[in-house]
Amino acid sequence: GDSVTQMEGPVTLSEEAFLTINCTYTATGYPSLFWYVQYPGEGLQLLLKATKADDKGSNKGFEATYRKETTSFHLEKGSVQVSDSAVYFCALTGATNKLIFGTGTLLAVQP
Amino acid sequence: DTAVSQTPKYLVTQMGNDKSIKCEQNLGHDTMYWYKQDSKKFLKIMFSYNNKELIINETVPNRFSPKSPDKAHLNLHINSLELGDSAVYFCASSQDLGSGKRYNEQFFGPGTRLTVL
DSSP, X not given: OOEEEEOOSOEEEETTOOEEEOEEEEXXXXXXXXXXXXXXXXXXXXXXXXXXXXXXXXXXXXXXXXXXXXXXXXXXXXXXXXXXXXXXXXXXXXXXXXXXXXXXXXXXXXX | OOSEEEEOSEEEEOTTOOEEEEEEEOSOXXXXXXXXXXXXXXXXXXXXXXXXXXXXXXXXXXXXXXXXXXXXXXXXXXXXXXXXXXXXXXXXXXXXXXXXXXXXXXXXXXXXXXXXX
């Protein structure tokens, strides 16, 4: 079945460092891909999305490109802030709009 | 205005009890979902309802029974609670997948932290 694999955390960075969180997927057909963010004590928020190959999703300085050839959707940000500390989930949907999540990656940004 | 709301936010109860979690959305969406997040933050879908009809039912024990009185509400009733039911439960909603649409953004509630003692 469909699945998402993302790098295990925690990822600990200093403020203004470059961030990459790797995500790869297995799916039949052409899934839509997402990054969700969960701030401490809160629900999930959609961070960015891409619905077809080579699409780039971007929001709040974060970017991810839908790479069909490598089945990847890595999350990047050029300069992280303390306020970016959260758990990041890579996810996909297939035909039924059912979200399948990766295991989540905890990002801790230190001042 | 809260788009997707859940009550209660925290629920602490004894093993064997029956409890319910309520979810309401004011976005006019047709589809609602329940997800379970375990202690390791792993998220997995449990159910999905579209216009009050069950469309996704993952391998969830029969002790869990979703109920949708109308398309703005999807409640989760849990019988005979077990220690392993302790988790955070998230409700979400989205519009219908219309013709040619490949996904619809899901909006999540704040979660209900269930602790079974």
